[in-house]
Amino acid sequence: MSTSSSRTHSSDGQYTDxxxxxxxxxxxxxxxxxxxxxxxxxxxxxxxxxxxxPKALAVGSVLALTAVVDALFINPPTGR
Known part of the structure; x- marks a missing residue:
């Protein structure tokens, strides 16, 4: 995991990352x-x-369902 760090000056005179x-x-x-x-x-x-x-929403629901099926069953999430 990439992190970005910056140094800040606190009120007590110390630097913290x-x-x-x-x-x-x-x-x-x-x-x-x-x-x-x-x-x-x-x-x-x-x-x-x-x-x-309603006909357009039926087509849209089929397209959205295709994305959901792909994400859940064709390329499911895997554990680390």
Whole structure:
């Protein structure tokens, strides 16, 4: 794990090191972001193309389900 550190001067005259872990996004973070994005984009596309919203949401749910199935069963998370 990579950390970034910086030295700070405290009020009592001592220097302290403050290390903060660098956040990193995993594949599963992108899957979680993809689910609502899929629904949002299908509703926008339905408005632009003129398709009924329930039909567009059905297509969006299939696309989101594909991402969930991939994340859970095809490429499942593994322990360290």
């Amino acid at each position: 403050r290390s903060a872990p660098t956040p990193s996004l995993s594949r599963y973070d992108f899957v979680l972001a993809l689910i609502p994005t899929t629904f949002l984009l299908t509703v926008v596309a339905a408005g632009l193309v003129g398709v009924a919203v």
